Amino acid sequence: MAKRVLRVLAGEAVWPPPVWLMRQAGRYLPEYRALRAEAGDFLKLCLNPGMAAEITLQPLRRFGMDAAILFSDLPIVSYGLGQALRYAEGAGPVLPPIRTAADLDALSISGVADKVAPVWETVRRVAADIGDATLIGFSGAPFTVACYMVEGHGSREFVAARGMAYTDPALFARLIDLIVDANLVYLRGQADAGAEVLMLFDSWAGMLPPDEFRTWVIEPTARIAAALQQSHPHVPLIGFPRLAGTMLGEYARGAGMQGVAIDTAMKPEAAADMVPPQIALQGNLDPLALVAGGAPMRRATTKILDALRGRPHIFNLGHGIVPQTAPEHVGALVEQIRAA
Amino acid sequence: MAKRVLRVLAGEAVWPPPVWLMRQAGRYLPEYRALRAEAGDFLKLCLNPGMAAEITLQPLRRFGMDAAILFSDLPIVSYGLGQALRYAEGAGPVLPPIRTAADLDALSISGVADKVAPVWETVRRVAADIGDATLIGFSGAPFTVACYMVEGHGSREFVAARGMAYTDPALFARLIDLIVDANLVYLRGQADAGAEVLMLFDSWAGMLPPDEFRTWVIEPTARIAAALQQSHPHVPLIGFPRLAGTMLGEYARGAGMQGVAIDTAMKPEAAADMVPPQIALQGNLDPLALVAGGAPMRRATTKILDALRGRPHIFNLGHGIVPQTAPEHVGALVEQIRAA
Numbered sequence: 001m002a003k004r005v006l007r008v009l010a011g012e013a014v015w016p017p018p019v020w021l022m023r024q025a026g027r028y029l030p031e032y033r034a035l036r037a038e039a040g041d042f043l044k045l046c047l048n049p050g051m052a053a054e055i056t057l058q059p060l061r062r063f064g065m066d067a068a069i070l071f072s073d074l075p076i077v078s079y080g081l082g083q084a085l086r087y088a089e090g091a092g093p094v095l096p097p098i099r100t101a102a103d104l105d106a107l108s109i110s111g112v113a114d115k116v117a118p119v120w121e122t123v124r125r126v127a128a129d130i131g132d133a134t135l136i137g138f139s140g141a142p143f144t145v146a147c148y149m150v151e152g153h154g155s156r157e158f159v160a161a162r163g164m165a166y167t168d169p170a171l172f173a174r175l176i177d178l179i180v181d182a183n184l185v186y187l188r189g190q191a192d193a194g195a196e197v198l199m200l201f202d203s204w205a206g207m208l209p210p211d212e213f214r215t216w217v218i219e220p221t222a223r224i225a226a227a228l229q230q231s232h233p234h235v236p237l238i239g240f241p242r243l244a245g246t247m248l249g250e251y252a253r254g255a256g257m258q259g260v261a262i263d264t265a266m267k268p269e270a271a272a273d274m275v276p277p278q279i280a281l282q283g284n285l286d287p288l289a290l291v292a293g294g295a296p297m298r299r300a301t302t303k304i305l306d307a308l309r310g311r312p313h314i315f316n317l318g319h320g321i322v323p324q325t326a327p328e329h330v331g332a333l334v335e336q337i338r339a340a
Numbered sequence: 341m342a343k344r345v346l347r348v349l350a351g352e353a354v355w356p357p358p359v360w361l362m363r364q365a366g367r368y369l370p371e372y373r374a375l376r377a378e379a380g381d382f383l384k385l386c387l388n389p390g391m392a393a394e395i396t397l398q399p400l401r402r403f404g405m406d407a408a409i410l411f412s413d414l415p416i417v418s419y420g421l422g423q424a425l426r427y428a429e430g431a432g433p434v435l436p437p438i439r440t441a442a443d444l445d446a447l448s449i450s451g452v453a454d455k456v457a458p459v460w461e462t463v464r465r466v467a468a469d470i471g472d473a474t475l476i477g478f479s480g481a482p483f484t485v486a487c488y489m490v491e492g493h494g495s496r497e498f499v500a501a502r503g504m505a506y507t508d509p510a511l512f513a514r515l516i517d518l519i520v521d522a523n524l525v526y527l528r529g530q531a532d533a534g535a536e537v538l539m540l541f542d543s544w545a546g547m548l549p550p551d552e553f554r555t556w557v558i559e560p561t562a563r564i565a566a567a568l569q570q571s572h573p574h575v576p577l578i579g580f581p582r583l584a585g586t587m588l589g590e591y592a593r594g595a596g597m598q599g600v601a602i603d604t605a606m607k608p609e610a611a612a613d614m615v616p617p618q619i620a621l622q623g624n625l626d627p628l629a630l631v632a633g634g635a636p637m638r639r640a641t642t643k644i645l646d647a648l649r650g651r652p653h654i655f656n657l658g659h660g661i662v663p664q665t666a667p668e669h670v671g672a673l674v675e676q677i678r679a680a
Contacts, residue, residue: 157662163632163664167632213605245586245606270586297506
């Protein structure tokens, strides 16, 4: 019998729903912090197959989730293209910004495979140990990766990146095309190494007006989906267009995903109305309810379970786990869902 | 004949729509930067009626918008309650965080009127010079103000504030009630001083799941609306629950606003479906389209004008002007709308 996450992504309303949590591998776990201190540098950690595989599996050992998500980060694909990447302490990724055609010309698809090979090795090691759980690989979706590549760092507005999309759409489109190609290399390699599901995180999709959302979020995502459907028809895809709001329906119909992750603000009933019924919904507990634990967490969890009962649903958060989360709360959440 | 903004807020579909822009008074204008440099400190600028009135009127002189929005900032109401407030260069408001009942007990409604009196004087001065334009006063909505008061600064997640809402809802509710009361003093004073419209900015509403959104966004906003309706029935209200997404309809039906501002990501047609037809919509051009100017700006503007034609609409951005905006683009935008 197929694994529970895969059954849901094939359109089955499995009950109780399978569960995993965005950023379940990471900063709130003491066993993670120990490895992080040993590695020193975050990028080194992502590119160390032994450590990254261990981190990917840590939450499964503790909590027995239905899926493990590869421990890595969104801009690894930019690093694959030859853009220098480092992590400033407490400030996220920092890259030399891409602002001109010449900057873009300096990047190359030819080095991707060599650069991301350690991540593929991580996937192979996790796949060997995953057991009954499902191994989810991922990358940043083209728009969100382009935001980091052009801006050079995280930002509230991404003025340089979004400005380029308006003032030089041809250049921005070239960058998006390059990220699509790099993601195909990167994601196909993850699937070949044993990833059973692939997820595309479009964390900054919610800044875009409808037309821009169609051009820079739905269209390139659909191209990735179509190409992966050709090469890896048995690997389902989950897309996360964070804060898509009223654009969620168009995304679900147009982006070619088998599952759509919904953010904290999304009303589950509204998502269920907008998204075709054969497409799985993944989400959307508030990470702060998980920090709180106890009765508030139980109530919020029950609401989501009830709202999505009867349709394909993978229980998850609506945003990544925050470092302030007590590990016991994660355990209690998984227990509650199992007992639903 | 009533002013155009007031006609729209009374439910009339005025064509072409009146126009003003969030943060139209501020950092992108050289005449603002000159005053800012003279004042030195941002809070001093907000509390200097001569300078704040001048800044409020600067964009009207240049561009002839239909409305001026008071130059001030969201956490002034916290300052009114006795919480120390300062502005760190480039980092926004910084306040000593409210984390306990004792912290909350140290605040008091009794000092609000004295502390915010300079803002009321600003409103009086602008009202004397406003001419045919409409003067819009504002404050931060209770949830967003509470986020700053508990966290002590801006944040992506507001873990402390949103955590308190889950783990000690009684304490968080006491804080919200206090902000409601302080806002009533502050906003009534603005109306008495000559503000013709009042706006409530709920910038962080989009982080909340549906139940939390109802409790901390819609309910306290509705209380403010009901009380202002009693004391100032002729002053219409505009609410901005940023990134409300699929919760916009409940907000529009429940919060008691005569106008609802919509963010950049909101599909105008979806907003028109969710919001009752007599309630005005305000928005929602992407501030980055305004930075780009030219054909991309014109196209995006035409789309919004067309989508909301036939219903009460105040043209605006979907988020505040960014400092990188060329003033000529603002002029071109106002011209395009006037000629529509």
